[in-house]
Amino acid sequence: MGAVDSRGAAGGIVVFWDNRVLDLVDIQRGVFSISCIFKNNEDGFMWMFTGVYGPTLRRERESFWEELGAIKGIWDGPWCAAGDFNAILSPEERNRGGRMNSNMRRFLEIIEDLELKDVPLVGGPFTWNGGVNNQTFSRLDRGWEKRPFPFRFENMWLKVEGIKELMKSWWEGVSFNGSASFMMAEKIKVLKVKLKEWNRDSFGRIELRKNAALEQVQIWDAREKVSRLNLEELEARKEAREDYKNGFYLKKSVGGKNLGKCG
Known part of the structure; x- marks a missing residue:
């Protein structure tokens, strides 16, 4: 068992596991989290679980986000983070609605930077009242997960204006000593990293927002099963559906060039 004591109005964290199934390799305790690196007894697969209890005070949220960033920095393998984040991603994640604010946008930015994927809820759309x-x-x-995926070159990248020149600059911008095969392998590793970062910044954020739009539609649909939606809520669901249906336009700049519509 691993635990982090409560702080003021914020609750504590306790993580339990079955020693017959998981072997604890390492444990790290933070102010707002506790992270355990496990190894499956059956197949030796290693992964990390982080239990969190986010701060209730706004002035402490940046410290919380920094702590999550530090956790990502010490572990690059499969990662699951779950608990009470004391934050929401959109107005649809609360029954009184409202508008998108800076706290929601910041939470979205953090999740994008951490490369985490939302684990869908089972049951109702809310977890606290x-x-x-x-x-x-x-x-x-909520729960989030990060899975390592094998590298795959996407054909859609070649449709982006300026990407070929950018890849050439990455390839020529590094040098290594050794045999020809060694230098080639190292350059390919660098190129893979650069492409993953560029894909995340250019395409990944758009895909996340598209997924967020779909989730908002599902939240409104679930709420409609409980009570009738008012006109404002119906309009919000309609906008979310249009966002998901139409997709998004990629308007970031790579190498100073506008990428225009893509996908």
């Missing part, structure tokens, strides 16, 4: 007469509902608890 409180406030006056317990009439406020939000999705504060």
Whole structure:
């Protein structure tokens, strides 16, 4: 068992596991999290689990985000993070709605930077309720995962204006000493890293927003099963559907050139 004590209004964290199934390799305790590196007893597969309890005070949120970034820095393998983040990604993740604010945008940026994928909820759209007469509902608890994927060159990259010149600059920008095969292998490794970073910054953020739009549609659909949506909520669902249906336009600049529409 691993544990982090509670702090003021913020709860503590306890992580349990079955020693017959998992072997604990390492454990790291932070202010807002506890991270355990496990090895499956059956196949030796290693992965990390991070249990979190996000701060309730806004002034402590950046420290929380920095702590998650530091965790990613010490582990580059499969990663699962779950718990009460005390933050939401969009107005649709609370029953009183509202508009997108800076805290939501910041949370979205952090998840994009950490390269985490949302684990879908089973059951209702909210995980917490409180406030006056317990009439406020939000999705504060959630799970994220990061899986290593084998490198694959995407043909759509070649449709982006300027990418060939950018790849050439990456290839020619590094040099190694050794045999021809060694230098070739090392250059390919660098190129893979550069392409993954470029793909994440250019395409990954768009895909995440598209997935977020689909999730918002699903939240509105689930809410409609409980109670009738008002006109404002119906319009919000319509906009989310259009966002998902139409996709997004890639308007980032690579090498000073506009990439235009892609995908």
